[in-house]
Amino acid sequence: MRALTLPPAIATEIKRLKKEANRLNTPSTFSRSALLTRTATAKEKELNALKAQPSRVWWTLIRFALPYTIQACAYVVLVLSFRSTPVVILPVDIVYPFGSMLAFPHGAKWQGGGAVSVVAWLALTSRVGRLLADHIISR
Numbered sequence: 001m002r003a004l005t006l007p008p009a010i011a012t013e014i015k016r017l018k019k020e021a022n023r024l025n026t027p028s029t030f031s032r033s034a035l036l037t038r039t040a041t042a043k044e045k046e047l048n049a050l051k052a053q054p055s056r057v058w059w060t061l062i063r064f065a066l067p068y069t070i071q072a073c074a075y076v077v078l079v080l081s082f083r084s085t086p087v088v089i090l091p092v093d094i095v096y097p098f099g100s101m102l103a104f105p106h107g108a109k110w111q112g113g114g115a116v117s118v119v120a121w122l123a124l125t126s127r128v129g130r131l132l133a134d135h136i137i138s139r
Helices: 007-023 027-052 057-081 096-102 118-137
Strands: none
Touching (some): 007 027
């Protein structure tokens, strides 16, 4: 994939190529001069195409930043709505070593340590969802 160069850099290169082509426009160096002229013409076409092309910054921003912004807003709303309510209450022996971590930030205060908070639930489900999406995309 060719790197996108900025229009001012292309314009400067076009000027340099034309100047060198004019300097070499003698019978002994005509082929080199013609090559530089063709290169300058191709660069001018590329510059005109870049100037005519609309900016893709907004589309890139919408495509990549908007989904994460919506996800973050949804997480904030969920955490604020369910911060004092356990999402799931499991038997203590199932979540034994991780009970207080799953009940973060309330710890063992919830139902003797078997509760899962919305923070832990969102962290686990988002990670599992990302792994599933990566697995499906990689097929």
